[in-house]
Each structure stands twice: as C-alpha cells, then as structure tokens.
Amino acid sequence: xxxxxxxxxxxxxxxxxxxxxxxxxxxxxxxxxxxxxxxxxxxxxxxxxxxxxxxxxxxxxxxxxxxxxxxxxxxxxxxxxxxxxxxxxxxxxxxxxxxxxxxxxxxxxxxxxxxxxxxxxxxxxxxxxxxxxxxxxxxxxxxxxxxxxxxxxxxxxxxxxxxxxxxxxxxxxxxxxxx
Numbered sequence: 001x002x003x004x005x006x007x008x009x010x011x012x013x014x015x016x017x018x019x020x021x022x023x024x025x026x027x028x029x030x031x032x033x034x035x036x037x038x039x040x041x042x043x044x045x046x047x048x049x050x051x052x053x054x055x056x057x058x059x060x061x062x063x064x065x066x067x068x069x070x071x072x073x074x075x076x077x078x079x080x081x082x083x084x085x086x087x088x089x090x091x092x093x094x095x096x097x098x099x100x101x102x103x104x105x106x107x108x109x110x111x112x113x114x115x116x117x118x119x120x121x122x123x124x125x126x127x128x129x130x131x132x133x134x135x136x137x138x139x140x141x142x143x144x145x146x147x148x149x150x151x152x153x154x155x156x157x158x159x160x161x162x163x164x165x166x167x168x169x170x171x172x173x174x175x176x177x178x179x
Contacts, residue, residue: 003088011085040064058107068105068120075151076101076125082145083129092141095130123155 001008017024031045033052039060040053052067054060065073076099087094102124109118127145129138146152153159 003091004084004094006085006088008088011088068103071151071155072101072103072120072123075123075149075155078149078151079125079127079142079145082148083127083141084145086141086144086148087129087131087133090137090141092131092133092137095132096128097130098128100126 014025031043033041033043035041038053039058040051040063043050043052050070051064052070053062053064054066055062058066060066080097080099083097084094103120104122105120106114106116108114108116127142129141131138131141133141
C-alpha cells in the first residue's frame with residue numbers, strides 16, 4: 001500500500017525485520033567528494049552527482065549550492081520525509097509539505113576572522129503541512145518529523161565525527177640490478 005508516496009509494505013517489512021534483529025536496520029552510507037578547483041567540488045552519492053560551490057562574492061564560481069546551503073537542504077528534506085512517513089504510519093493523507101529554512105551564518109568563522117565559530121549560529125524552519133487533520137495532530141507530525149531526523153540529530157551534536165588523514169601511497173621504486 002502506498003500512502004503519501006511512501007511504500008508502506010516495504011517500510012513495515014523493514015520495521016518488522018528490525019524488531020527481530022536490530023542489525024537489519026543498520027546501513028553504512030557513503031559518498032566520495034572530488035575537489036574541482038577553487039571552491040567547487042562534486043560529490044557522488046549512489047548514482048547522483050551533487051555539485052557544491054560558493055557564490056562569486058565569496059570567491060567561488062557559483063556552480064552549485066554552498067555546503068552550508070546543502071546542509072540546510074538536507075535538514076529540511078529530512079524533516080519533510082519524517083513528516084510524510086509519520087503521517088503515512090498514522091493513516092493521514094497529506095496534500096503538501098513546505099518548509100522554509102534559513103540560517104544565520106557569520107563568515108568570520110570560516111575565514112578565521114574575529115574568533116567567530118564556523119557554521120550557522122541559528123537555523124529557523126517554518127513548516128506548512130496541508131492534511132486532513134486537526135492542527136494539534138499536524139503539530140505532532142511536525143514534532144515527530146523533527147525528532148526522527150538523522151540530520152537534525154547530527155546537527156544537534158549527537159553524532160561523533162572522526163577524521164582520518166589518508167594519502168596515496170607512492171609506487172615502490174623498481175628494483176635495480178647490480179652491475
């Protein structure tokens with residue numbers, strides 16, 4: 001059964017499998033980012049190429065959204081998905097979900113000027129859900145959508161980040177013959 005565009009048969013099968021074995025819900029997500037020069041890069045995720053760049057005013061070439069804009073995009077998209085899934089699980093048909101998102105950014109943090117912390121100082125969302133449900137239930141759906149968001153959890157600092165330095169190994173020199 002499809003509800004709000006969500007394949008509930010697959011979702012319910014996965015949830016049931018996780019109840020039997022928690023490992024059934026574990027996934028390792030991966031991507032690879034290649035720098036293209038300047039502020040431009042391309043990240044490959046599954047079969048998708050996602051460009052990132054900075055606006056020209058910040059020294060970029062404006063060939064993609066900035067990484068911070070992509071982070072805001074990820075947050076609002078993840079919350080919208082959480083709302084849609086929560087509604088589908090509750091048997092609520094949703095006609096539309098729109099999220100306005102904005103974040104205040106002090107560029108001094110990135111440019112190491114003035115002691116500012118890098119990253120957004122605050123993120124604000126305005127969520128509009130059009131569904132055949134009372135306002136109280138819509139508010140609950142929005143709250144559930146936020147609480148189940150892996151992106152929101154990461155931004156709240158609940159996910160450790162480990163950085164490892166790798167390098168390409170230099171080829172071994174060809175053996176020399178003694179003469």
